[in-house]
Amino acid sequence: MRRTNAIRMISAAMILAGLAGTASAQVRWRSAPEMHVKNEGRDVASSLAMIGAEHGERRVLVQLAGPVTPQSRQDLAGMGLTIGTALGNNAFYATLLRGADLKGIQASGYLAAAQSVQTQWKLHPSFSKGSGTSMLAPNPLWSREVGPNPMVPVYISFHADAPMGDFAANLIRKHAGVVVGEMASVMGFVAEVPLANLQMLAAEDVVQWIEPAAPPMSEMNDQVRQVTQADQVQTAPYGLDGTGVKVLVFDGGIVRGTHVDLAGRVTFVDSNGASVSSHATHVSGTVGGAGIGNAAYKGVAPGVTYCSAGVGISGQSEWLYNNPCDMEVEYAAAIQAGAHSATNSIGTNVANNNFDCNWYGNYGTVSAIIDSIVRGNSSVTNFQPLRVTWAAGNERGSTRCTNIFGTVYGSLGPPSCAKNSMVIGSVNSDNDVISSFSSWGPTEDGRMKPDFSAPGCQTGSGINSCTSASDTSYGTSCGTSMATPAVAGCVALILQDYRAQFVGSPDPTNAFMKALIAHTCEDRGRPGPDYEYGYGSVRVRNAIDVMRSGQFVNNALIQDARRTYEVTVPPASGDLVMTLSWDDFPGAGAVLTGLVNDLDIILTDPNNVRHYPWTLNPANPTADAVRSVENHIDNLEQVRVSNPTPGVWTVQVRATTVPEGPQAFTFVSSLPLTGVNNPPALDMNAITLASSLVAPGSPVPVAINVTADSETLVPGSVAVVHRSGGSWITTPLSPQAGTIWSGNIPGFTCDGTAEYYFTATGATLGVRTLPSAGAGAPYSTLVGVYEVSFGDDAETDAGWLTPMAGDTATTGRWNRMDPQGTTTGGAQAQPEDDHTPSGTMCWVTDGNAGTAAGTFDVDGGFTSVRSPALNLAGLADARVSFWHWFYSNGTDGLDSFKLDVSGDGTTWTNAWTITSTRNQWTQHSFRLGDVLANPTSTTYLRFQAADLGGASLVEAAFDDIVIERLTCESTTCPADFNGSGGTPDDADVAAFFQAWNNGDASADMNGSGGTPDDADVTVFFDLWNAGC
DSSP states (O other), X not given: OOHHHHHHHHHHHXXXXXXXXXXXXXXXXXXXXXXXXXXXXXXXXXXHHHHTGGGSOEEEEEXXXXXXXXXXXXXXXXXXXXXXXXXXXXXXXXXXXTTOOHHHHHHHOOEEEEEEOOGXXXXXXXXXXXXXXXXXXXXXXXXXXXXXXXXXXXEEXXXXXXXXXXXXXXXXXXXXXXXXXXXXXXXXXXXXXXXXXXXXXXXXXXXXXXXXXXXXXXXXXXXXXXXXXXXXXXXXXXXXXXXXXXXXXXXXXXXXXXXXXXXXXXXXXXXXXXXBOHHXXXXXXXXXXXXXXOGGGOOSOTTXXXXXXXXXXXXXXXXXXXXXXXXXXXXXXXXXXXXXXXXXXXXXXXXXXXXXXXXXXOOOHHHHHHHHHHXXXXXXXXXXXXXXXXXXXXXXXXXXXXXXXXXXXXXXXTTTTOSSSEEEEEEETTTOOBXXXXXXXXXXXXXXXXXXXXXXXXXXXXXXXXXXXXXXXEEEEOSHHHHHHHHHHHHHHHHHHHHHHSTTSOOOOHHHHHHHHHHHOBOOSSSSOBTTTBTOBOOHHHHHHHHHHTOEEXXXXXTXXXXXXXXXXXXXXXXXXXXXXXXXXXXXXXXXXXXXXXXXXXXXXXXXXXXXXXXXXXXXXXXXXXXXXXXXXXXXXXXXXXXXOSEXXXXXXXXXXXXXXXXXXXXXXXXXXXXXXXXXXXXXXXXXXXXXXXXXXXXXXXXXXXXXXXXXXXTTOOEEEEEESSOOEEEXXXXXXXXXXXXXXXXXXXXXXXXXXXXXXETTTEEEEESTTGGGSOEEEEESXXXXXXEEOSSSOOOOBOSOTTOOOSBOOEEEEOXXXXXETTXXXXXXXOSOTTOOOEEEEOOOOOSXXXXXXXXXXXXXXXXXOBOXXXXXXXEEEEEEEEEEOOSSSOOEEEEEEESSSSSEEEXXXXXXXXXXXXXXXXXXXXXXXXXXXXXXXXXXXXXXXXXXXXXXXXXXXXXXXXXXXXXXXXXXXXXXXXXXXXXXXXXXHHHHHTTOGGGOTTOOSSSOOHHHHHHHXXXXXXTO
């Protein structure tokens, strides 16, 4: 199927979904056909039971009966099902916890269906087609031929509740991968992994998505101020020049900081040793060059200061690729140095660099990182949101890909398809007409890009700015690279004026800038927004005038909430315009549904007639925008009404689907707004929680959103309350930009259950907690590390016994060998390879292929294999995990594969059974004590495969058994009574005496078990003086 046809089919489906709401309830997988989530059993409870997580932690795919709300999310978590990544249409990845209340989950009515996660969904389709390397960029310096199983660079995303750090890195190494770096913004890693091992890595439960690493980014090759109106706001009565604003120029190299137009204003934050770049210098001059060498070449905001960094490229092997960890490092350093915005005139240059044309329109991991940084979701940037402009690219000027696809639309290379960044196209500065090279949308999921356009060239010439040839040199260039810094300069001017007009207010968000600029653009091209110009050509004076009018609202919504306003339209009024923008939650790579949180404008005239926003049809990109349906694709939308009826209009901003709330937004109106009956609200939502396992004594970073609407937040009331089995300790959180609060829980100890919750107080509503039950049902986490008590990768004989007395199978008996793959009816019956990445052997039901698939399958009954005696005495909390394979084409459900456990080798208890085909390597784990209450020094495992039904083909295998026990060695000092982690001080004395006076057991320092007394005081001060 040609790519454009596939995109049009996807986009057309999205348009239909926009017309009909989200009732289709299909998951639009990137690597599989669209599908409805279906129960594997007769109902939700039986489906979850079949998935097998009642004895362990397992990720599942769930379909909710309606949009997830904070209450339903909390209720399900309380029953052992944690809702995770949104996949669109109320489908989610979720984590089913050990001991979950399956009947309660079913009875709640929240879930419509549940099914097991398939590895196919988690692996980019390029890895299952052809060589698997088609979308990678070869390294021209690589002198050796690429082998049949090359190391390939990939981005690996983990589920949000998966442990990261060493755990995730070691998991990658387990599959012979080499870790390049950790991407904290998206819970992921950059790694190089053997191509043949990707399937097994994707099958790991904690892995959410694996995609090829994006090709390396590179540079995208003086009437700018007049067209954007920057010249008008640089003079009276505005007098703006960007003073007080620092801009990160993230480019192909670093700027020439000694150029006369930039000297004394550049802070270098580059960590790659990047060289001086004329392109970066030209970009910086457009943002805010002083025009000292030539006043005609003065930049848009000549009073700004800069941070400068160059993009890093990885590739020590066959491939060159973009390492987004470098971007995180550079952005973090820039924010630490005080950057308020960033401009990026770099991209993949797909056509010019001969990269695979299927990169066009792609929303991948790098785009998700950008969205996370812009939104303020990233711990890398300390949860500080950022205003970001990004070049759309110059791909339309090349015919290599447009000839293949038969259209110049959809020519955006990554990461220009990110949702939140302001993506800029180019117009010619002399006539404000789109430049011949400027890339056009839509994106692969049908979203409109670019967002707007600015001067990036001119007829017969280019944009003049600084170059790096000397400290006084200037040069001419064309490209969206030149248009993008012009908008970055406009953003600086708006930010400077906002601070002057709204003294004491937090800096406005990226969504504010996007809404304001889109609201005031000069419409170009087709009426309304289009895939060519976006919302039009930027006009900064118009934007500042609307901002100064105060006709905007910054607010936030949770699911099902809405904010209502009124606007009075006078007779003979001009167009009534309402613009809504929000910085959306990063999307999931596994699906083709980019939008996560969906807000909508509902505008009703005095006659109760609704007026709809602009929408575009990605299946017909040359068609004009229409105003007849809601927009469920973009996170920037606008309603425009010509010749509006005079009178009072009602406008609502509605949270249509907000799985990751609260969702902050900016709403701009062409006429003054009045709030209507909006009750006080104080909402909290978690951004960063403790992982499921934390090391003792290690600080645990946490962050939450706190939204106070028509309510006053009591100063100092936002805090995290925590304990490790003793008294609750309160640690204040610090405000970040917008509605974000963050901080660290001091290290949990090994003394008891690690629990915590959040609290905030409103002047009207009083105390609110998250979770809502607070100390009654707090968040919790395990403290410690897992140590292996037994492990067997089947590469050597560990002493397993087979056959066992009573076995009845006549063929297909267990043996340990390198399996020989078999297929039947197009299905893989017996695996071709074991599971261990570096090994060859596994336990398999006669792994020989024979003359046909059924020659050596299990026939005539069951076959068993028993482990050696394992000393697991006292290890009830041990976790048993193993990888399994099972195939049966029987239809009566009598064929099975099971694991039993025994404390003496005689009495057996079933730990796990499967009766349906799982013909891929799949991991299962369970808590030993849930099966064998008192494990002994002679504990045995027994695997048994059975052919007990009618004529059928049965194959089974297992590999990589690991039994781990949770250990916890306390690293705390008893005199550090408040758990701050530092040397004991007066605050610890105060905390101790508070507990001592209250008779709290935590003050029983000598462990006597009685009411704390003077002896405990003595012990405390002995420890305190020792500084332990």
